[in-house]
Amino acid sequence: MDFTYTILIPLIPLAIFLLLGINYNKIKPVVSGVIGSLGLFTSLSLSYYTAYQYYFVVGKVDGVYQTFVQKWRWMSFTDTLVIDMGVLIDQISVMMLIVVTTISFVVHLYSRGYMKGDPGYTKFFAFLSLFTFSMLGLVMATNLFQIYIFWELVGVSSFLLIGYYYTKPSAVAAAKKAFIVTRFADLGFLIGILIIGYYTGTFDFMELTNPEGAAITNWASTSFMGLSVITWALILMFMGGAGKSAMFPLHIWLPDAMEGPTPVSALIHAATMVVAGVYLVARLFNMYYFVEDGYALNIVAWVGAISALIAAIIALTQTDIKRVLAFSTMSQIGYMMLALGVSSYEGHDGLGYMASMFHLFTHAMFKALLFLAAGSIIHAIHSNYLQDMGGLRKYMPITHITFLIAALSISGVPGFAGFFSKDEILVAAYEHNKIIYFISLFVAGLTAFYMFRLYFGIFWGKDKTYEHLPHESPKSMTIPLLFLAFMSIAAGYIHFGEYVTADHQSFEVHLNYPLAAIAVGVGFVGIIIAYIFYKKPNELPNKVSKAFGNLYTWAYHKFYIDEVYLFITKQIIFKRISAPFAWFDKKVVDGTMDLVGNSTVATSKKIKGLQSGKVQDYAFAFVAGAVILAMIFIYNWII
Amino acid sequence: MIQGISIYEILTITTTLFFIGVYGFLTRKNLITMLLSIELILNASAVNFVVINTYLFPENLQGVFFSIFIIAIAAAETALAVAIIINLYKLVTSVEVEDTETMKY
Numbered sequence: 001m002d003f004t005y006t007i008l009i010p011l012i013p014l015a016i017f018l019l020l021g022i023n024y025n026k027i028k029p030v031v032s033g034v035i036g037s038l039g040l041f042t043s044l045s046l047s048y049y050t051a052y053q054y055y056f057v058v059g060k061v062d063g064v065y066q067t068f069v070q071k072w073r074w075m076s077f078t079d080t081l082v083i084d085m086g087v088l089i090d091q092i093s094v095m096m097l098i099v100v101t102t103i104s105f106v107v108h109l110y111s112r113g114y115m116k117g118d119p120g121y122t123k124f125f126a127f128l129s130l131f132t133f134s135m136l137g138l139v140m141a142t143n144l145f146q147i148y149i150f151w152e153l154v155g156v157s158s159f160l161l162i163g164y165y166y167t168k169p170s171a172v173a174a175a176k177k178a179f180i181v182t183r184f185a186d187l188g189f190l191i192g193i194l195i196i197g198y199y200t201g202t203f204d205f206m207e208l209t210n211p212e213g214a215a216i217t218n219w220a221s222t223s224f225m226g227l228s229v230i231t232w233a234l235i236l237m238f239m240g241g242a243g244k245s246a247m248f249p250l251h252i253w254l255p256d257a258m259e260g261p262t263p264v265s266a267l268i269h270a271a272t273m274v275v276a277g278v279y280l281v282a283r284l285f286n287m288y289y290f291v292e293d294g295y296a297l298n299i300v301a302w303v304g305a306i307s308a309l310i311a312a313i314i315a316l317t318q319t320d321i322k323r324v325l326a327f328s329t330m331s332q333i334g335y336m337m338l339a340l341g342v343s344s345y346e347g348h349d350g351l352g353y354m355a356s357m358f359h360l361f362t363h364a365m366f367k368a369l370l371f372l373a374a375g376s377i378i379h380a381i382h383s384n385y386l387q388d389m390g391g392l393r394k395y396m397p398i399t400h401i402t403f404l405i406a407a408l409s410i411s412g413v414p415g416f417a418g419f420f421s422k423d424e425i426l427v428a429a430y431e432h433n434k435i436i437y438f439i440s441l442f443v444a445g446l447t448a449f450y451m452f453r454l455y456f457g458i459f460w461g462k463d464k465t466y467e468h469l470p471h472e473s474p475k476s477m478t479i480p481l482l483f484l485a486f487m488s489i490a491a492g493y494i495h496f497g498e499y500v501t502a503d504h505q506s507f508e509v510h511l512n513y514p515l516a517a518i519a520v521g522v523g524f525v526g527i528i529i530a531y532i533f534y535k536k537p538n539e540l541p542n543k544v545s546k547a548f549g550n551l552y553t554w555a556y557h558k559f560y561i562d563e564v565y566l567f568i569t570k571q572i573i574f575k576r577i578s579a580p581f582a583w584f585d586k587k588v589v590d591g592t593m594d595l596v597g598n599s600t601v602a603t604s605k606k607i608k609g610l611q612s613g614k615v616q617d618y619a620f621a622f623v624a625g626a627v628i629l630a631m632i633f634i635y636n637w638i639i
Numbered sequence: 640m641i642q643g644i645s646i647y648e649i650l651t652i653t654t655t656l657f658f659i660g661v662y663g664f665l666t667r668k669n670l671i672t673m674l675l676s677i678e679l680i681l682n683a684s685a686v687n688f689v690v691i692n693t694y695l696f697p698e699n700l701q702g703v704f705f706s707i708f709i710i711a712i713a714a715a716e717t718a719l720a721v722a723i724i725i726n727l728y729k730l731v732t733s734v735e736v737e738d739t740e741t742m743k744y
Contacts, residue, residue, distance in 0.1 A: 613743030615736060616665050616673075623661055 003068045003089045006050050009043045009097060010136035013129040016040075020126035029121035033112040036125035037105070040132065044105045047097040054094045055499055065091050065504040069206060071142045080201045086142040088205060091500045092282055092357060096139035099364045100272050102487075104132045106480045107267040110372055113476030114263055114379060124164065124261070131157035135272050139279065143203040144193045147280070151189070151244070154273050155182050161268060162260040174256035181253040185243020192236035199229055209286040211345075216290045227295065234288055234296035238281065238303075245277030246330045247337060248307040252562050254330055258322040258384075262375030265322060270329050270371050271364035278336045278360055285353060285502055289345050301341020305439045308334025310559065312446035316453070317545075317556040319386045321374050324454055325367070328410070331443060332363050338440060339425040342432035343502060350502035352432065354509070355424030358496040362417035365491050366409040369484035373403040376477055377458060380470040386457045390537075393459040395470040398478045400459050402485040407455045409488040411448035412523045417492030419520070420511075424496075426519050427512045444519055448526030456534035646694040653690070657683035670724050670734045677720075678713060685709045 016039040020032050027035075059065050071086025108128060115124055134153035141147035156179075163175030197203055200215040208215045215230070224232055239250075246254035257269050268274070281288060281300055288297040308331045315327035336356045343352025376399045377392065378384060393400040409416035412423070422444060429437040472478065497509035533541045545552045554560065656679055663676030685706040692702025724734055731738045 611743050613740040615739070620665050623665070 002070075003050065003053075003087065004070050006046065006087045006089060006097075006140065007070070009046050009050070009101070010133050010140065012039050012043050012046075013133040013136065017126050017129040017133060020122050020129065024122040024126060027122050032122040032125050033108075036129055037108045037112065039129065040101065040105045040108050043132070043136070044101040047094075047101040050089065051094050051098055054089060059091075059094075060506075063505055065501075067206065067504075069142055078201070081197055081203070083145045083203060084142055085146055087140045088142040089140070091504065092279065093139050095357060095361060095500055096279060097136065099361055100132065100135050100139060103267055103271040103364055103368050104128070104135075106368065106484060107263045107372075110266075110375070110477050110480040111261075111263045113474045114375055115261065120164065124161075127157060127160050127164070128264075128267070131161065131268060131273070135276075138276060141205075143205055144196060144208070145203050147283070148186075148189065148193055151186065151240070151276065154268075154276065155179060155186070155244075158182075158257070158268050158273055161264040162257045164261055164264065165259070168259065170256075171259040174253075174259040178253040178257050181250060182243045185250050186240045188236040188238075188243075189240025192233040192240065195229055195233035195236070199233075205283060209284060211286055211290055216287060228292050230287070231292045231296050234284070234291060235299060237284070238277075238296060238300055241277030241280040242303060243277070244280075245274050245333050245337070246307075247277065247303050247334065248310050249561060251307065251311070251330050252558075252565060255323045255326045255558070258320070258326050262322065262371060262378060265326070266368045266371035266375070269326065270367040274329060274333060275336065275360050275364070278333060278340065278356060281337070281340050282353065282357060285340065285343070286345070288340075289343070289502075297341050297343075299341075301338050301433065301436060304334045304337025304339075304341055305436045306334070307331070308338065308443045309439050312443045312450070313555050314558050315450045316446060317552060320384045321377070321386060321389075321454055321458065322371070322384055324450060325370055325374060328370075328447065328450065329367055331447065332359070332367065332410070335422070335425055335440060335443070336360055336363070338436055339428055342428050342436060344432075345502050347503065347505070348507050350507075351424060351497075351509070352428035353502035354497055354500055355421060355428050357500045358494075359418075359421035359425055361494075361496070362409070362421045362488070362491045365484055366406040366416075366418055366488040369402060369406040369481065369488055370410070372477070372481055372484065373399050373406065376473040376481065379473055379477070381466065386454070389458045389464070390461040391459070391463040392470060396472045398472055398481060402478075402481040403459070404455060405485045406488050407451040409492075411451050411527060412444055412519055413527075414516075414520055415489070415492075417488050417490070419516075420492035421496075423511060423516045423519060424509065427515055430512075430515055441519060441522055445522040445526040448523040449530050452527045452530030453534055456530055460535055462537040640693050640697065646690060649690045650687070653683045653686045656686070668735055668737065670727070670736055670739075673736065674717065674720050674724070678717070681709055681713045 016036055020027060020035065024032075053059070054068075067088065067090040069086060069088050071084040071088075074083045074085045076082040108125070111124065111128065115121055118124065131154060134150050134157055138147055138150035138154060141150060159175050159179040162178050163171050165171045193203070196208070196215075200208065200218075202208060202215065207213050210216070223229065241247075243250040254269060254274070258265055260269070288294065288300065311327040311331035311334060315324050315331065318324045318327065336359050339352040339356035339359065341352070343350055343354075343356070376396065377389065380396060380399075381388060381392075383389070405416065409418040412419045426437065426440055426444070429440050495509065498506045501507060533544075557563075660676045660679030660681075660683060663679065664673050667673045667676060688702040688706045688709070692699060696702070727739060728734055
């Protein structure tokens with residue numbers, strides 16, 4: 001089967017980006033919205049066709065899913081160490097194609113309503129297309145270098161979209177922060193890639209992840225500080241993944257990234273770009289699992305668990321609804337990471353891998369829905385803050401219902417998509433590591449609580465009197481909400497064990513009823529507490545937060561991690577390290593160069609009098625020279 | 640070839656003529672006299688060509704032809720120099736070399 005045509009899936013958004021970006025003064029906003037959406041619809045259709053072809057027609061041979069690679073040589077360093085550009089079609093890349101094109105298409109539709117009247121309307125759609133191109137290129141990359149190129153491209157599009165309201169200083173600062181933090185993390189990624197390239201001599205995913213291949217079997221050849229070099233490389237690459245996926249302690253950019261327009265938050269900072277780290281670990285899962293008995297994979301699991309816990313605790317205290325959702329995203333990505341971290345390779349032991357991808361899929365749906373619903377609310381009342389909201393269920397019925405569905409889904413209420421994927425994660429964690437299981441169970445309860453804190457705070461709670469009566473958003477915004485609400489339920493009924501597995505062979509997934517019951521029970525406790533606290537305005541939340549005392553203050557200030565970063569960068573790096581270097585550069589390096597320049601100037605000032613303008617002086621110099629030369633000749637050759 | 644006069648006497652005269660021209664060019668203050676000095680230098684070299692041709696290579700004529708070229712070029716150069724001096728005079732109302740010293744650093 002030839003999957004060469006899939007190269008069109010990313011290239012169409014690229015073409016649209018160029019078209020809209022170059023002509024952005026000439027195209028009418030309405031037209032650019034239609035062009036963007038239609039182009040993406042083409043990509044969407046191609047992706048669905050590819051998925052159908054892959055999963056149901058040609059992908060499976062003798063019960064094993066095949067990988068189809070189509071690549072073109074770009075440049076070669078040695079015979080084996082080459083950089084190709086191409087498309088790789090396998091289980092996870094096809095699944096990601098579905099996620100990215102679906103969410104991107106929905107966001108395009110939604111933005112046509114949300115961004116109406118914005119002066120940069122065409123620019124916005126151009127950037128959205130650029131992002132979609134980069135993300136699609138990332139998921140279909142055939143080798144480490146290609147994924148790195150697109151990895152940076154999504155970073156750039158994220159930067160452009162966070163700083164979309166570039167007249168707002170906070171947006172500019174947030175864009176810079178996001179770019180710098182992820183770039184710093186990508187430094188680790190790059191070093192990891194270089195180490196892999198140096199020791200294994202290849203960048204190609206197919207060779208690297210082959211369990212019998214040289215890259216995995218020869219791992220013990222070189223060790224460095226107690227670990228094999230490949231393990232170090234994997235840890236460094238995970239650092240890049242953690243930066244993109246906002247894992248602790250590189251998560252600080254994600255809450256600030258909420259300065260961007262809300263559709264952007266839904267597309268980039270909830271559904272697609274932030275799961276790139278999860279995707280990277282999944283892509284290299286065989287290396288993580290087989291090299292040195294999964295040492296690096298253990299780190300992935302713990303980082304995921306800690307991030308999930310910390311983010312959930314911080315989310316309890318925030319009052320900006322988009323920030324709550326941002327921390328919730330971080331917490332759910334932590335879930336995906338820990339599920340990957342506790343996974344094994346073969347058959348049913350690979351449950352964690354499958355659960356992680358499953359959760360990625362369902363999370364993309366319901367988190368995009370939550371963000372878009374939040375966007376609908378912000379659109380109506382022009383505020384991000386919980387205290388400005390209350391009783392909105394009467395004014396915005398569709399937003400209310402869809403938000404409720406998403407909240408139920410993320411809280412793991414049976415029947416909704418989040419329940420199925422979260423249950424698989426908890427089962428995988430239970431079978432592998434009890435501590436991680438209890439952390440994730442606790443986080444499940446916290447998730448239910450903070451989601452329903454938002455829900456009751458926005459749609460019930462106090463009956464606020466609004467200056468302008470809020471009203472339901474236009475159809476262009478509510479139809480995407482309804483579609484995603486449908487997906488937030490339906491996505492759970494896909495048999496993911498059939499389609500996405502670590503060893504490319506399908507297995508049957510069963511619900512583990514006792515564990516599911518515990519998780520649901522914990523979730524309901526969270527919902528009930530939220531109901532008691534926030535259904536009607538009362539004093540209970542304040543009392544409880546006072547009872548927690550310092551812990552509450554710390555969580556409210558996000559555990560002062562931003563301040564720690566500021567202290568390290570400003571006080572230690574800038575003052576103690578950079579300042580002496582700057583002094584050395586200014587005084588010694590620049591000083592030497594200045595000396596050369598200044599002495600040249602001084603010399604020429606001294607001798608410029610020679611050019612006197614008197615013809616006879618020049619003539620005299622000429623004659624004198626001629627005479628001297630003549631005397632030298634006579635002395636040497638004649639006498 | 641002139642009977643009784645050897646090449647050395649004539650070369651002495653042309654060398655003297657040449658250095659008189661150089662001295663005049665370096666010391667005169669008037670542009671016209673400087674021009675005259677240049678003519679002296681040119682004449683000295685033209686005579687040199689003829690003399691060396693006649694005394695040393697009597698069967699050839701290149702030296703004589705060359706002196707004719709020098710005279711032609713000297714005429715053209717003088718016309719040019721005088722034109723420049725006239726223009727300069729319009730500008731500074733003087734033909735003294737001290738008044739043309741503005742072209743410097």
